[in-house]
Amino acid sequence: VSETSFAIFFIHPFVIMLMGKTDVFRITGAPWLDLVAAVSAIIFICVAIALVSRLVLKKYSRYVVGY
DSSP states (O other): OOTTHHHHHHHHHHHHHHHHTSOTTOOSSOHHHHHHHHHHHHHHHHHHHHHHHHHHHGGGHHHHTOO
16 A cells, blocks of 8 residues: 555545445445445555556556556
8 A cells, every 4th residue: 555655645536526426335324434434445446546557557657647
């Protein structure tokens, strides 16, 4: 996660905007559990996007996502 921290910082607003349009993380009804699930999912999705972009774009991924 530390290597992709800038990519997470750069990508997370877009992921939050996409997730905000759905009710995917209103699972339990307990706000704290839903918050932990949402934050974990956001980090996982951002890291996945950064790693996939690194595989696809090779050295040019640094210009797109910062990793």
